[in-house]
Amino acid sequence: MKEFKAKKQNEILIKGARLLDPGSKLDKVADMLLRQGKIAGIGQGFPSENADVLDVGGCVVFPGFFDLHAHLREPGFEDQETIASGCAAAIAGGFTGLCTMPDTEPVTDTRGVVEFIQRAAEKTMVDISPAAAITKDCCGAELAEMAELVQAGAVAFSDAPHSLANAGLLRHALDYACMFKVPVIDVCEHAGLAGDGLMHEGAMSTRLGMRGIPGIAEDIIISRDLHLAEYTGAAMHLAKISTKRAVELIRDAKKRGVKVTCDVTPHHCLLAEESLAHYNTDFKVKPPLRTVADREALIKGLRDGTIDAIATDHTPHSPEEKQVEILAAPFGTTGLETAFSALYSGLVQSGRLPLEILLQKISVAPRKILHLTVPALREGAPANFSIWDLQAQRQVTADSFYSRSRNSIFLNDTLQGVIKAVCNKGQIWQA
Amino acid sequence: MKKEKYLAEIIDPNGFQRTLRRLASEILEQCGGAGNLVFIGLHTRGFPLAKRIIECVKTEENVDVPIGSLDVTLYRDDINHRAESLQMQVTDVPMDIAGKTVILVDDVLYTGRTIRAAMDALIDLGRPAKIRLVVMIDRGHRDLPIKADFIGKYLPTSLGEEVSVKLKNIDGEDGVYLVSTEREET
Amino acid sequence: MNRHLLGLEYCSREEIESIIQTGFSFKEVLSRPIPKVPTLRGKTIVNLFFENSTRTRISFELAQKRLSADTVNFSVAGSSVAKGESLRDTIRNIEAMKIDMVVVRHKSPGVPCFLTECTDAVIINAGDGLHEHPTQGLLDIMTLQEKLGSVEGLKVVIVGDILHSRVARSNIYGLQKLGAKVALCGPPTLIPVKAEQWGVEIFYDIGDAIRWGDVLNILRIQLERQSAGLFPSRREYTQRFGVTLEKLRRVDKEITIMHPGPINRGLELEHDLADSEFSVILDQVTNGVALRMAVLYLKSGVPAQE
Numbered sequence: 001m002k003e004f005k006a007k008k009q010n011e012i013l014i015k016g017a018r019l020l021d022p023g024s025k026l027d028k029v030a031d032m033l034l035r036q037g038k039i040a041g042i043g044q045g046f047p048s049e050n051a052d053v054l055d056v057g058g059c060v061v062f063p064g065f066f067d068l069h070a071h072l073r074e075p076g077f078e079d080q081e082t083i084a085s086g087c088a089a090a091i092a093g094g095f096t097g098l099c100t101m102p103d104t105e106p107v108t109d110t111r112g113v114v115e116f117i118q119r120a121a122e123k124t125m126v127d128i129s130p131a132a133a134i135t136k137d138c139c140g141a142e143l144a145e146m147a148e149l150v151q152a153g154a155v156a157f158s159d160a161p162h163s164l165a166n167a168g169l170l171r172h173a174l175d176y177a178c179m180f181k182v183p184v185i186d187v188c189e190h191a192g193l194a195g196d197g198l199m200h201e202g203a204m205s206t207r208l209g210m211r212g213i214p215g216i217a218e219d220i221i222i223s224r225d226l227h228l229a230e231y232t233g234a235a236m237h238l239a240k241i242s243t244k245r246a247v248e249l250i251r252d253a254k255k256r257g258v259k260v261t262c263d264v265t266p267h268h269c270l271l272a273e274e275s276l277a278h279y280n281t282d283f284k285v286k287p288p289l290r291t292v293a294d295r296e297a298l299i300k301g302l303r304d305g306t307i308d309a310i311a312t313d314h315t316p317h318s319p320e321e322k323q324v325e326i327l328a329a330p331f332g333t334t335g336l337e338t339a340f341s342a343l344y345s346g347l348v349q350s351g352r353l354p355l356e357i358l359l360q361k362i363s364v365a366p367r368k369i370l371h372l373t374v375p376a377l378r379e380g381a382p383a384n385f386s387i388w389d390l391q392a393q394r395q396v397t398a399d400s401f402y403s404r405s406r407n408s409i410f411l412n413d414t415l416q417g418v419i420k421a422v423c424n425k426g427q428i429w430q431a
Numbered sequence: 432m433k434k435e436k437y438l439a440e441i442i443d444p445n446g447f448q449r450t451l452r453r454l455a456s457e458i459l460e461q462c463g464g465a466g467n468l469v470f471i472g473l474h475t476r477g478f479p480l481a482k483r484i485i486e487c488v489k490t491e492e493n494v495d496v497p498i499g500s501l502d503v504t505l506y507r508d509d510i511n512h513r514a515e516s517l518q519m520q521v522t523d524v525p526m527d528i529a530g531k532t533v534i535l536v537d538d539v540l541y542t543g544r545t546i547r548a549a550m551d552a553l554i555d556l557g558r559p560a561k562i563r564l565v566v567m568i569d570r571g572h573r574d575l576p577i578k579a580d581f582i583g584k585y586l587p588t589s590l591g592e593e594v595s596v597k598l599k600n601i602d603g604e605d606g607v608y609l610v611s612t613e614r615e616e617t
Numbered sequence: 618m619n620r621h622l623l624g625l626e627y628c629s630r631e632e633i634e635s636i637i638q639t640g641f642s643f644k645e646v647l648s649r650p651i652p653k654v655p656t657l658r659g660k661t662i663v664n665l666f667f668e669n670s671t672r673t674r675i676s677f678e679l680a681q682k683r684l685s686a687d688t689v690n691f692s693v694a695g696s697s698v699a700k701g702e703s704l705r706d707t708i709r710n711i712e713a714m715k716i717d718m719v720v721v722r723h724k725s726p727g728v729p730c731f732l733t734e735c736t737d738a739v740i741i742n743a744g745d746g747l748h749e750h751p752t753q754g755l756l757d758i759m760t761l762q763e764k765l766g767s768v769e770g771l772k773v774v775i776v777g778d779i780l781h782s783r784v785a786r787s788n789i790y791g792l793q794k795l796g797a798k799v800a801l802c803g804p805p806t807l808i809p810v811k812a813e814q815w816g817v818e819i820f821y822d823i824g825d826a827i828r829w830g831d832v833l834n835i836l837r838i839q840l841e842r843q844s845a846g847l848f849p850s851r852r853e854y855t856q857r858f859g860v861t862l863e864k865l866r867r868v869d870k871e872i873t874i875m876h877p878g879p880i881n882r883g884l885e886l887e888h889d890l891a892d893s894e895f896s897v898i899l900d901q902v903t904n905g906v907a908l909r910m911a912v913l914y915l916k917s918g919v920p921a922q923e
Contacts, residue, residue: 496786502642504656505646505655505656506654506655506656510656510657510917510918515618515918516915516916516918517916517918518635518638518639519639519642519643519914520642521621521642521645522642522643522645522646537781552654553653555648555649555650555651555653556650556651581766581786
C-alpha cells in the first residue's frame with residue numbers, strides 16, 4: 001500500500017497540456033492558471049513568477065472522473081479499505097467523486113452512518129456522495145428512512161451488492177423515492193437462478209467443474225426492473241450489467257421512453273470467462289465475466305448510448321480472504337486505480353471506443369444520474385481534473401496500489417496511460 | 432541421442448557360438464547338472480542371451496531349463512538422480528525360485544550396480560539357494576564388490592568406450608564389438 | 618510428460634498410455650510374494666484430504682507403501698484448516714517439512730492448480746470439486762483395456778449425475794483421447810450445460826443407452842440432489858435410470874459394468890448386479906492401487922521446470 005500525500009494548492013500554472021472536456025466542447029493545447037482552487041484562466045502567456053509551474057507538455061487534462069459504484073468498507077471493514085485509503089485510490093485513478101455503496105457495518109441505513117462517511121470524506125480530496133440502503137440493514141424486508149437519509153446527504157438508494165428480491169417492496173421504494181428525485185440502484189441478479197455459482201454458466205464452467213451463474217439470472221431481474229420502472233415512472237438505475245440480453249432489453253425500454261439508466265464495469269468490457277481457466281480468484285467477480293459475445297454487446301451498448309455510465313464496482317478484499325481456493329474466495333475486484341487506463345488501453349487505443357465517449361461515461365453521465373454538478377475545464381470553474389500521460393505505460397504490480405487491498409483483476413497487466421496529477425477541493429496530488 | 436562409432440570386432444559369430452557352448456558346459460559342470468537350475472535374464476539383452484545358453488544346455492543334457500525375465504528399474508540406486516523416470520520393462524518369473532540355483536544372465540558386467548539391484552529384486556521374489564552370475568563380457572570398472580562366476584570374455588576397456596553385444600535372436604547376427612559413444616547435443 | 622497430474626484434459630494421449638502401461642507393470646509387482654519395491658525410498662508424500670474419502674485415500678496410501686515412500690496423512694478434521702488457516706499457509710507449512718509430493722483432494726475445483734503456484738512439490742489431483750479425478754479416469758481405462766484389450770472405438774456410457782461428477786469429466790477426456798466414443802445418460806437436470814461441447818451422445822433413457830453402448834460406467838447418485846430439486850424421487854430415478862439385470866438381458870450383447878464406488882445398491886445399480894459376471898467393479902479397485910503406483914513412480918522423476 002502506497003502512502004498518499006496531497007498539498008494545498010497555491011497559485012499553479014499548468015503548462016503545455018492538451019485540455020479535453022467534451023462537456024464544454026473544449027479540445028486544445030493551452031496553459032491553465034489555478035488560483036484559490038479555481039481555474040483562473042485558460043490561454044497563453046500567464047506570468048509564472050508567483051505560481052508553481054507544472055510543465056506537462058504532451059499530457060492531457062480531463063475533468064475529474066466519478067465512480068457510481070464503490071465499496072469503501074468503512075465503517076466496519078477497515079482492514080480491507082478505509083474512506084481515506086479508498087479516496088487515495090480514487091485520486092490515483094483520476095476519480096474526484098464517488099458514490100459509496102451501503103454495505104458497511106453498520107449498514108448505511110441511518111443518518112448517523114451517512115454523516116460519518118461525509119465527515120470522513122471531508123479530510124480527503126474526493127467528493128463522496130453516499131448511497132443509502134433501500135431496506136433496513138439491507139435485509140430486503142422494510143424500507144429504510146429514506147426521507148431522512150436524503151436530508152442527511154444520500155444521493156441514491158441501493159441494497160448492493162444484492163438485488164432487492166421482493167418486487168413489491170422495490171415497487172414501493174421506487175414510488176417513495178419519486179418524492180426526492182433520487183434514483184434507486186438495483187444490482188441485477190436472481191438469487192435462485194444464480195445459486196452458489198462461481199462463474200458464468202456455459203461451456204467453460206462445465207469444463208472447469210465450476211457451478212455456473214446463467215445469464216438469465218441477470219436478464220430476468222433486468223426485465224422485472226424495467227417493468228417496475230415503466231410502471232412507477234421512477235428513476236431506476238441498473239448497476240453492473242453484463243449480458244448481451246440485458247443490453248438489448250434496456251435498449252428497447254429506452255426506446256419506449258422508460259426512465260432507466262445503467263452502468264457497466266471496465267472488467268466486463270475488457271475480459272471474458274476464459275480468464276478463469278487457471279482458477280485465479282482475482283477474476284471471481286459478480287456479475288461473472290461473461291462470454292466474448294456479451295462483452296462485445298456491452299461495448300456496442302456504450303457506443304450507442306444504451307449504457308450510460310462506467311462504474312468500477314471497486315470491491316476491496318484482503319489477501320487472506322482472496323488468496324484462497326476459488327470456492328471460498330469472495331467476489332469482487334478493486335477498480336478505481338485501473339479503470340481509466342484499462343479502458344484506454346483496451347478500447348480507446350484499439351479504436352473501439354472514442355475517447356470523448358469514454359470521458360462522457362466516466363465523468364459526466366454518472367454525475368447527471370445522481371443530479372450532481374459536472375466539473376468543467378472553464379474559467380471560473382473549480383479546479384477538478386486529472387492530468388495523464390497517455391504515451392506512457394505502467395505495470396500493475398501488487399505494491400503499486402493506494403488501496404489497502406490488492407485484489408485487482410488487472411494485476412500484472414501493462415496498461416497504457418499514467419496519471420501525473422489530480423486537482424480537487426483546493427488541493428493537488430502529484431504522482 | 433547417442434551415436435555409436437565402431438572401433439573393433441571382439442568376438443565373431445562363430446566364436447560367439449563357441450563361447451555360448453563353453454559357458455553352458457561350465458555352468459553344468461560347476462552346478463552339477465541342470466536339475467536345480469533356473470535361468471533369469473536381465474533386460475534388455477540378458478534375457479535373449481539366457482535363451483541362447485539354455486539352447487546349448489538342452490543340446491548337451493536334453494532338459495528344458497525354466498527361464499524368467501527380470502526388470503530391475505524399481506530397484507535401481509539412481510532413481511532419485513535421474514531426470515526422468517525410466518519406463519519399466521516386463522518382469523516375468525513364472526516359476527518358484529525358492530531353493531533353486533538361479534543363473535542370473537546379463538550381457539555386459541560393468542559397475543555392478545545392475546547386478547546389485549537384480550539380487551535385491553530376486554530375493555524379494557523368493558529365497559534362492561544360490562545365485563550365480565553369467566556375463567558375456569566383463570569390461571572392468573567395478574563400483575561394487577561383485578564378480579561374475581562365468582565369463583565369456585574379459586575385456587579391458589577405457590571409460591569412453593562401450594561394449595555392444597549383438598544376438599542372432601534379436602539383432603540378426605551374433606557378435607561383440609567395441610564401440611565409442613559420443614553424446615550428440617539435440 | 619507433465620510434472621503434475623491435475624487432470625486428463627491436460628494430458629496427451631502418449632502420457633495417458635505411458636501411465637496405464639506402467640500401471641500394468643505394477644500390477645505384476647503386486648502379484649509378487651513381496652508386493653513391495655524400494656523405488657521411492659526417501660521420498661515423502663503427504664496425502665492432503667480436505668474432503669472425506671476412504672477409498673481413494675486408502676488406495677493412494679497403499680500405493681505409496683508398496684513403493685516404500687514415507688507418507689503423512691493430513692485430514693481436515695482437527696487440523697489447523699478447521700481453525701481458519703488458509704490453504705496457502707497450510708501448504709507452505711507442509712512444504713517447509715520437505716515434502717516431495719502432495720496428493721490432494723478438495724471440494725473446490727482448481728485447488729491442485731492453485732497448489733502448483735504455492736509449492737515446488739509435485740501435485741497429484743485426487744479429486745477437485747466437480748472438476749477432475751484423473752487417477753479414477755486412468756484406472757477405469759486400464760480396467761477396460763485389461764478386460765477388452767483396447768478402448769479404441771469402444772462405446773462407453775457414463776450414467777447418472779454427470780453434472781456433479783469429476784469422475785465423468787476425467788473419463789470423458791481420457792477415453793476420447795484414446796479413441797473411445799462416449800455417451801452420457803441421466804436426467805437433463807444432471808447433465809451439465811453445453812455437454813455437447815465434448816462431442817458426446819446424450820441419452821435420457823437407460824434402455825437407449827444400453828442398446829448403444831458396450832460399457833456402462835455408473836456413477837453414484839447422491840440423495841441430496843433430490844432435495845435440491847434435481848430429480849423427484851429415488852423411486853422415479855431407479856425406474857428410469859437404474860441399471861438392472863432385466864434391462865441388460867433385453868439386448869443381445871456383452872455389456873461391461875463399472876462403478877467408481879461407493880455403490881448405492883438398489884438405487885443406481887440393482888442389488889446383485891455389482892457382483893455379477895457383467896461387473897468389473899472389484900478389478901477397478903485392484904487396478905486402482907497399481908495405477909496410482911504408476912502415477913507416483915512416473916511423477917517422482919519429472920524435474921521442476923528449468
